[in-house]
Amino acid sequence: MLGLPAQVRACLFDLDGVLTDTAAVHAAAWKEMFDDYLRAAADQAGTEFVPFDKHAEYDEYVDGKPRTDGVRDFLASRGIELPEGTPDDKPGSETVNGLGNKKNEAVLRRIHTDGVKVFEGSRRYLEAAKAAGLRRVVVSSSANTREVLEVTGLAPLVEHRVDGVTIREENLHGKPAPDTFLAGAKWCGVEPSEAAVFEDALAGVQAGRAGAFGFVVGVDRVGQAEELTKHGADTVVTDLADLIDQAEDAR
Numbered sequence: 001m002l003g004l005p006a007q008v009r010a011c012l013f014d015l016d017g018v019l020t021d022t023a024a025v026h027a028a029a030w031k032e033m034f035d036d037y038l039r040a041a042a043d044q045a046g047t048e049f050v051p052f053d054k055h056a057e058y059d060e061y062v063d064g065k066p067r068t069d070g071v072r073d074f075l076a077s078r079g080i081e082l083p084e085g086t087p088d089d090k091p092g093s094e095t096v097n098g099l100g101n102k103k104n105e106a107v108l109r110r111i112h113t114d115g116v117k118v119f120e121g122s123r124r125y126l127e128a129a130k131a132a133g134l135r136r137v138v139v140s141s142s143a144n145t146r147e148v149l150e151v152t153g154l155a156p157l158v159e160h161r162v163d164g165v166t167i168r169e170e171n172l173h174g175k176p177a178p179d180t181f182l183a184g185a186k187w188c189g190v191e192p193s194e195a196a197v198f199e200d201a202l203a204g205v206q207a208g209r210a211g212a213f214g215f216v217v218g219v220d221r222v223g224q225a226e227e228l229t230k231h232g233a234d235t236v237v238t239d240l241a242d243l244i245d246q247a248e249d250a251r
């Protein structure tokens with residue numbers, strides 16, 4: 001059904017880059033924050049400023065992960081370790097939370113000024129999944145999931161959210177650990193083998209593989225089909241509507 005194996009009863013959708021065109025918005029906000037930090041650090045140390053690469057470094061160290069994991073993992077790749085701080089640290093203070101808060105200001109500013117675009121093929125897929133009686137949960141690392149689902153009008157198509165707020169409140173491991181997707185399947189009352197994961201991030205398909213889900217759909221928005229397959233995708237599409245079309249063609 002809908003391009004999924006017959007045993008699948010629940011769909012676990014990532015948000016940024018799968019349902020909404022917000023992966024690039026996040027990447028740009030990360031770059032703005034990291035470049036300010038790296039430039040100031042290089043000035044202070046008298047070393048060369050090496051900017052954040054919003055494609056290669058974003059995909060490898062940041063994409064799909066909870067905010068503080070993204071800060072920590074990227075800085076570690078540059079040999080930098082900062083104190084954790086606390087969630088209410090002033091945006092821009094030199095802690096993992098302070099830098100994360102600054103990135104959040106940047107992403108919210110961009111969301112409010114530029115708006116959020118929904119991938120129409122994804123809206124069509126959500127509607128088809130609802131009509132087919134499949135369970136529908138959004139599983140995202142973003143603490144801004146609720147707001148994004150509301151401003152885009154996708155909220156009524158989604159039954160439940162496991163997001164950055166849930167991760168913090170319930171102390172879950174973020175992607176690439178499978179915990180958030182497992183929580184989504186549990187909420188639906190299905191086994192992981194009866195759930196399909198839809199992901200555009202390498203950390204996300206990796207979580208799908210780690211949780212032994214019934215099917216992992218890699219959504220390739222940036223030309224990384226091969227990497228998605230290597231990290232755990234069972235199939236790769238460029239648009240969720242392709243799955244509907246493939247299923248119709250196969251009839």
Ligand SMILES: O=P(O)(O)OC[C@H]1O[C@@H](O)[C@H](O)[C@@H](O)[C@@H]1O
Nearest residue numbers: 016026064067141142143144164
């Ligand atoms: O900073 P937020 O909105 O809580 O989002 C955390 C992460 O959420 C993921 O969905 C995005 O792929 C990442 O780019 C983002 O950094």
